[in-house]
Amino acid sequence: MSAKEKILDLLIENKGSYISGEELASTIGISRAGIWKNIKKLQNEGHLIDAVTNKGYMLKPSSDVFDEKSIRKHLDIPQDIVNFKILKETQSTNSVAYQMALSGEPEGLVVLSRQQSLGRGHKGHTFYSPAGSGIYLSILLRPSNLSSSKTGLITCMGASAMCRALRDVSGKDVRIKWVNDLFLDGRKVCGILTEGALDLESGLLGFSITGCGVNLYPPKGGFPPELSDIAGSLFDDNVDDGGSRITAGFLNYFFGYYEDFKKGNHEGFLNDYRQYSLIIGKNVKFDIDKEEHTGKVIAIDDLCRLVIQENGEKPYLLEPGKVSIHS
Known part of the structure; x- marks a missing residue:
């Protein structure tokens, strides 16, 4: 573990309280100048850290750390169901998960990043994925005996799970626009993309990757002009543990649905999908x-x-x- 990671761990453990530079330096075994250098790196990565003379450093209560520990503490599903791979930046979490699937990675892999340079959306569209403002994740599944014609159900399952997670944490009226987008107040706050690979011998799905991109906070400088009338964010400003709680909530709902899905029961997530639909009756x-x-x-x-x-x-x-x- 690097010095920067050790500093962040200590700040997380003492979130909302100041730790002196001297105490950090002594605990980690580097100079106070080294502490300051790593604090600046953490701040540049989006961590909300106060630095006050004669008091030290404090991770603000509203800082959204979004690491594995923070996510796991909110999981209600068995901890061993999921295996996290958390990245600071990647081209596409779906691409990472896809390559790992080809290498034999088992079901339950969750690839997470706070930034994507080539985020993908439905029908070849890009998904704007700047640093520090979103949740970008992909889940690997290996469902048995599932034909390619039914992969759309996995997208619907993901939409229902994410919709409920966003509603739970924000208290806002997030809705599903068929088939794979979530909207709040007329603006898109989440897109979902499911990709897969067929077993050529059986014609059944070998594995599927479901990716979700959530606009959690407004990006620095705002959305690009071509998205400014379309895209929105769930929150206006940082929320304590917002990304971790939403990610855990999504996984709780998703894998809850998936257990029934494997038994052929689709009623739960489809009823939720219908309940939160923007389009029925229109x-x-x-x-x-x-x-x-x-x-x-x-x-x-x-x-x-x-x-x-x-x-x-x-x-x-x-x-x-x-x-x-x-x-």
């Missing part, structure tokens, strides 16, 4: 074979397909990932 425009239609969403069925009624005709069943919804 009129929408949609494309089928490049032809535009208009209809009313009357339901979401047991395969997470939209059931849309157009002019009293037989309802359309729109599958996740195979149609475009305009409004």
Whole structure:
């Protein structure tokens, strides 16, 4: 463990209280100048650390540390269900998880980062993932006997779990926009992307990677112009342990759903998905074979397909990932 990591551990243990530079230097075994140098590094990484002459250093109560210890203390599921790989920065947590899956990593891997340089979204879109403002995570699953046609259910499961976690921690009315986006007050605060690999012999899913990107806090300098009218954040400012509580809450709900999912029971997460849907009862425009239609969403069925009624005709069943919804 580096000196910087040791300093952060001590600050976390004493969160909200000052520790003198002399005490830190003595405990870790480096000079006070070395302490100051590492404190500056931690501050640059986004940790909210007060430095006061004659008092020392304090990790502010509102600092969102977002490390494995902080996440695990909020987990209700058995601790050994998940195996964390936490990164400071990566191109894409989905890409990291995918490569680890190809190398034989078992189910339950959770890759986390506070920054992505090439975050991916649905249909090849990018997901803006700046440092210090979001949660970017991916989960590796190896479900047995699951056909590729049902992978959309995993996305719905992830959306339900994240929606409940965001609502629990924020107390705000976060909703699901079919099929893989979460919205708050008309702005997107989370996107979900599920990717997978097929077993060519069986035609079944070999493994799946479900990635979630959450806009937790406003990015420094704001969102890029092309996103400023679309994207939003869950909170306006740092919340004590916000990232850790949301991550743990998401994992608690997700793996709770997954235990039932493996038994063929989809009712729990689908009912939650419907409850928090933004789209049921709304009129929408949609494309089928490049032809535009208009209809009313009357339901979401047991395969997470939209059931849309157009002019009293037989309802359309729109599958996740195979149609475009305009409004």
